[in-house]
Amino acid sequence: MAKYILKRVGLALLTLFIIIFVLFVLVRIMPGNPFPSERMSADQIANKRAEMGLDDPILVQFGRYFVNLLHGDFGKGTSLYYGAPINTVLSTCISNSFRIGGLAILEGAAVGLLLGITAALNKGRFLDSFCTVFSILGVCVPGYVFLIFLQYFFSYRIPFFPYFFDPNRFMFSAILPSLSLSLFTMSTVARFTRNEMVEVMDSDYVRLAESKGMTGSLLVRRHILRNALIPIVTVLGPLIVDLLTGALVVEKIYGINGIGKLMVDAIAGEGVDYNYVLALGILYSALYIGIMLVVDILYGVIDPRIRVASSGEGD
Amino acid sequence: MSVTRRSFLSAAGASSAALFLAACGGSGSGDANGAGGTEAAPSAGSSIGVMLYTNVMSLDTDLATDGDSFEVIADCIDGLTQMDKDGAAVPALAEKIEASDDGMTYTFTLRDAKWSNGDPVTANDFVFAWRRICKNAGEYAYMMDEIANIKGAAAIVSGDEKDETTLAVTAKDDKTLVVELEVPVPFFESLMYFPTFYPINEAFYTSLDDGTYGTSPETFLSCGAFKLDSYTPGTASLSVVKNPDYWDADSVVLQGINYQVVGSSDNALTAFKSNSLDVVMISGNQVASAEEDADLKDKLEVTGAGYMWYLTFSQTKKNAEGGMLANEKLRLAISNAIDREALVDNYVMDGSIATYTAVPPQFATNANTGEDFSADQEQFSDFIGYDVARAQEFYEQAKKDLGKDTFTFTMIYGNNEGDEVAKVAQAIKEQVEGNLAGVTLNLQPMTKAERLDKMQNDNYDVALTRWGPDYADPMTYLGMWITNNSNNYGFWSDEEYDKLIADCTTGAYVSDYDARWSAMLDAETLVMEQAVIAPLYTKANANLINPAVQGIEFHPVALNRVYKRTSVA
Numbered sequence: 001m002a003k004y005i006l007k008r009v010g011l012a013l014l015t016l017f018i019i020i021f022v023l024f025v026l027v028r029i030m031p032g033n034p035f036p037s038e039r040m041s042a043d044q045i046a047n048k049r050a051e052m053g054l055d056d057p058i059l060v061q062f063g064r065y066f067v068n069l070l071h072g073d074f075g076k077g078t079s080l081y082y083g084a085p086i087n088t089v090l091s092t093c094i095s096n097s098f099r100i101g102g103l104a105i106l107e108g109a110a111v112g113l114l115l116g117i118t119a120a121l122n123k124g125r126f127l128d129s130f131c132t133v134f135s136i137l138g139v140c141v142p143g144y145v146f147l148i149f150l151q152y153f154f155s156y157r158i159p160f161f162p163y164f165f166d167p168n169r170f171m172f173s174a175i176l177p178s179l180s181l182s183l184f185t186m187s188t189v190a191r192f193t194r195n196e197m198v199e200v201m202d203s204d205y206v207r208l209a210e211s212k213g214m215t216g217s218l219l220v221r222r223h224i225l226r227n228a229l230i231p232i233v234t235v236l237g238p239l240i241v242d243l244l245t246g247a248l249v250v251e252k253i254y255g256i257n258g259i260g261k262l263m264v265d266a267i268a269g270e271g272v273d274y275n276y277v278l279a280l281g282i283l284y285s286a287l288y289i290g291i292m293l294v295v296d297i298l299y300g301v302i303d304p305r306i307r308v309a310s311s312g313e314g315d
Numbered sequence: 316m317s318v319t320r321r322s323f324l325s326a327a328g329a330s331s332a333a334l335f336l337a338a339c340g341g342s343g344s345g346d347a348n349g350a351g352g353t354e355a356a357p358s359a360g361s362s363i364g365v366m367l368y369t370n371v372m373s374l375d376t377d378l379a380t381d382g383d384s385f386e387v388i389a390d391c392i393d394g395l396t397q398m399d400k401d402g403a404a405v406p407a408l409a410e411k412i413e414a415s416d417d418g419m420t421y422t423f424t425l426r427d428a429k430w431s432n433g434d435p436v437t438a439n440d441f442v443f444a445w446r447r448i449c450k451n452a453g454e455y456a457y458m459m460d461e462i463a464n465i466k467g468a469a470a471i472v473s474g475d476e477k478d479e480t481t482l483a484v485t486a487k488d489d490k491t492l493v494v495e496l497e498v499p500v501p502f503f504e505s506l507m508y509f510p511t512f513y514p515i516n517e518a519f520y521t522s523l524d525d526g527t528y529g530t531s532p533e534t535f536l537s538c539g540a541f542k543l544d545s546y547t548p549g550t551a552s553l554s555v556v557k558n559p560d561y562w563d564a565d566s567v568v569l570q571g572i573n574y575q576v577v578g579s580s581d582n583a584l585t586a587f588k589s590n591s592l593d594v595v596m597i598s599g600n601q602v603a604s605a606e607e608d609a610d611l612k613d614k615l616e617v618t619g620a621g622y623m624w625y626l627t628f629s630q631t632k633k634n635a636e637g638g639m640l641a642n643e644k645l646r647l648a649i650s651n652a653i654d655r656e657a658l659v660d661n662y663v664m665d666g667s668i669a670t671y672t673a674v675p676p677q678f679a680t681n682a683n684t685g686e687d688f689s690a691d692q693e694q695f696s697d698f699i700g701y702d703v704a705r706a707q708e709f710y711e712q713a714k715k716d717l718g719k720d721t722f723t724f725t726m727i728y729g730n731n732e733g734d735e736v737a738k739v740a741q742a743i744k745e746q747v748e749g750n751l752a753g754v755t756l757n758l759q760p761m762t763k764a765e766r767l768d769k770m771q772n773d774n775y776d777v778a779l780t781r782w783g784p785d786y787a788d789p790m791t792y793l794g795m796w797i798t799n800n801s802n803n804y805g806f807w808s809d810e811e812y813d814k815l816i817a818d819c820t821t822g823a824y825v826s827d828y829d830a831r832w833s834a835m836l837d838a839e840t841l842v843m844e845q846a847v848i849a850p851l852y853t854k855a856n857a858n859l860i861n862p863a864v865q866g867i868e869f870h871p872v873a874l875n876r877v878y879k880r881t882s883v884a
Contacts, residue, residue, distance in 0.1 A: 036764040037454050038782075041801055044452045047474050076526060079764075084373070084530045084548040092547045156589040163591035164552065164575050168545070252578040255551040257370075262549060265370070268731055268762050 005297055012293045019285040020069070024062050027278050034078035034274050052078065054274075065278075074279040079272070086279050089262070094283070097251075097258035099170065101243035103178035108185025108243075109236065115186070116193025117225070123198055131190055138187025144249035147180035151253070164255035177254045181247055185239050192235055196228035203227075229302055237295040241288045259283070361883050362556075362571035363864050364592040365876075366583050370549060370576050374529035376510050377447055380454045382783075382875050388510045389874045390555050390572065391537035393562075395423050395441070395492075395507040398877060400868045402678075402787065404505040408436055408514070408538070408562075409492075418499030418826060423492040428562040430516050431537040438486035440514035446471075446479040448511060455511040455785075461794070462786060463506050464497040464821075498821045501682070501828055502788045509786060509873050514538070540567045540879045551576040568882040580734070584859070587614075593861035594876075598734045599664030602857045611859060617666030620856045621871030622783030623675035623792070624739070626650070626726075626849040627770070627804045635724055635776040640805075645713035645722070646846035649777075650699055651706035652750035653743055659852050662738040666855035671699045673796075673842040674789045674835075675853040678872045681832055688789045688835070695843040699850070703750045710751050723755040727770075728779035729763040739851070740779050770804040778804065781854070784872045789835045790819065796847055807847045812838055 074086035119131035155163040166173045248260040266276035373379045397407035410426035428436040449471040460468035466483035470476035483495035532543040541555035556571040577583045580598035587595045605611040632638035655669035676689040728740040744756045769775045784791040795802035815838040824831035863884045868877040
């Protein structure tokens with residue numbers, strides 16, 4: 001198992017390095033101006049570029065950036081929140097997006113699992129149809145539409161929740177956006193859980209276990225749910241990254257300073273902010289790679305055959 | 316297959332427990348974002364909720380470039396002067412202002428005022444802040460050299476002079492600030508209310524880590540009507556509270572302002588209706604419905620936003636089919652083919668006004684006569700206006716001059732500069748193509764940054780662009796069209812124009828107010844006669860204001876909203 005994990009971690013780090021390099025080069029060659037000034041002279045802009053080291057050869061720039069990155073320093077923005085270190089801005093945005101996204105994942109996964117299990121255990125009955133309709137609706141209706149609906153009823157008609165996100169009352173004001181964001185995850189997890197469980201419930205080994213007298217929660221936990229979990233974990237990985245990296249429209253509507261909104265500001269704000277685009281690109285990639293790594297390792301935990309097969313290949 | 320209800324609940328129990336635990340755990344760290352804490356929050360009855368259109372980019376006067384940032388800075392820091400309700404400069408941190416007879420030296424005597432850490436505001440705070448702005452040479456450094464003409468500023472801003480102490484701004488003592496100018500600047504006192512000229516406490520600034528000034532209430536000092544209560548860079552909500560140590564605290568009634576960035580005008584309207592915000596801006600297409608809504612129509616207030624939208628034409632051979640737009644008649648034809656009234660009535664719809672002068676109305680007033688520089692919107696009616704017959708006449712002359720019957724140009728515009736811009740661009744295309752047979756105007760939307768990049772690199776034919784006045788003088792517009800100015804995007808050049816502007820800024824007319832005023836009108840006439848630009852409309856903001864909130868002062872220049880004399884009934 002240790003060898004399996006080590007190999008996966010090594011591959012993940014190498015992938016991340018390649019992504020950082022490619023991102024760095026892409027950001028440098030993309031159109032747009034890091035100093036979109038209407039008032040600075042050409043000399044002033046040239047001086048600013050020189051100060052930021054933007055005139056150095058790209059490999060020199062990359063080397064400098066990578067060394068700073070290893071020290072955990074993303075630098076400063078070129079046109080967004082100018083003076084503030086990116087780490088300061090990013091930490092607030094990450095904190096908001098991760099906490100709201102994290103809540104959404106928990107809500108989505110927990111309720112999704114409940115719905116999926118309910119549907120599977122009541123296959124063909126009313127509850128099954130109800131869960132299926134709910135899942136389809138949840139996948140079709142974007143989270144922000146649900147948020148507008150919630151905001152209208154629970155902040156405007158019945159002014160119970162705050163109309164905008166209030167960082168000083170985090171939990172209270174995180175309820176509406178996290179619920180809206182969780183809808184897609186909830187539906188996806190419910191659909192996958194139901195389908196996988198129905199399939200597993202019809203399999204030979206479950207029938208065998210039943211014929212040997214195994215029933216109830218032990219059967220569901222040990223044989224049905226465990227085998228049904230692998231595809232669910234696979235689908236949950238990218239969903240987690242999506243939720244953690246913020247949902248632009250939900251953040252915009254509810255006034256949350258999260259990383260989804262930050263990314264759009266960095267690209268389509270007053271100017272293209274090289275350093276923010278890079279920092280967020282690296283963050284997204286690292287998260288994605290990290291989550292996929294966890295998913296890979298979880299496969300090994302859930303199904304030892306995957307671990308063995310993978311180790312065998314490695315040898 | 317038999318699974319009991321109990322087994323199902325058991326299998327699902329873990330997930331529910333996880334959700335509950337997460338919810339409980341989350342609340343423990345719920346205040347991690349709270350930059351300043353809310354213990355000192357103002358009572359709800361006397362503070363107001365105000366919409367911001369964009370995030371506050373910086374509270375550092377050296378780095379801030381947008382109106383929303385300037386507004387919050389001005390809440391918290393006073394200048395040597397401030398704006399009165401009519402926009403005139405009145406002494407603020409300066410108790411007494413003396414100009415030398417030649418208008419080249421200003422001596423400001425400071426009043427007793429304190430920073431929010433208890434330090435006195437001194438003349439050195441201005442010296443430090445202004446030197447820093449010149450040395451860092453950012454977006455608004457041009458206010459120091461090109462506009463205020465402070466002696467020594469130009470060399471420092473350009474980078475030729477590395478020693479910023481050569482800036483001719485000196486603290487004679489703690490209370491006396493002396494500023495020397497290269498030439499007399501008739502509107503110098505009104506520049507002092509612009510945030511670029513505000514002070515920074517040097518000892519406080521140097522005690523902070525690099526890059527942290529103005530990033531939280533702990534790293535920012537106030538000496539204005541309000542002090543910062545909560546803020547982090549990038550936040551969508553921030554607040555200021557009344558500053559009890561403000562030198563004029565008795566005049567300040569409002570207990571605080573809670574700012575909220577609202578991304579869409581639909582959301583702004585609902586937030587206003589739900590009483591979550593007291594002051595919001597709505598879009599043009601919401602104005603008509605607000606006017607018909609019995610509950611909203613009395614709360615609607617249209618205020619001047621100051622900036623003017625106009626078309627600029629590239630006149631170089633590189634663009635517009637080999638420089639076709641260098642032909643004055645063709646530019647005049649296009650300008651006369653546009654129905655500006657239709658643009659503001661049908662597409663912008665927020666109270667913006669059709670504009671027929673190169674300097675927009677409402678912001679520059681003659682100090683002697685009180686007359687608006689651009690009050691007469693018909694003074695150039697021989698060259699601009701919606702007159703299809705005249706447009707076609709100009710067009711025929713242009714076709715003859717250029718030996719061509721058809722023209723295809725591309726018009727660039729920003730897709731992140733307001734809801735109405737794309738509609739206006741489409742309307743202009745339809746009007747120009749409909750009135751001038753043979754002209755094709757293709758549209759190319761892009762971000763504002765890309766638009767600027769293309770304009771600055773002379774890589775466009777026609778651009779829909781805008782300019783907001785930085786100071787209350789026509790020169791904030793007229794200065795743009797001199798040869799080689801970085802905002803002269805058409806690369807137009809006219810010796811007579813250059814001389815007139817030079818005379819008004821550094822030459823013969825700088826000490827003669829009336830002659831300067833008249834020369835500026837002559838310069839504007841040249842711009843209009845040759846259709847260097849095609850002015851379109853002067854933007855307004857449609858605000859909804861809670862009737863209980865009284866006394867917000869709106870200005871089209873420098874600071875759009877001032878709350879010092881605001882009260883809540």
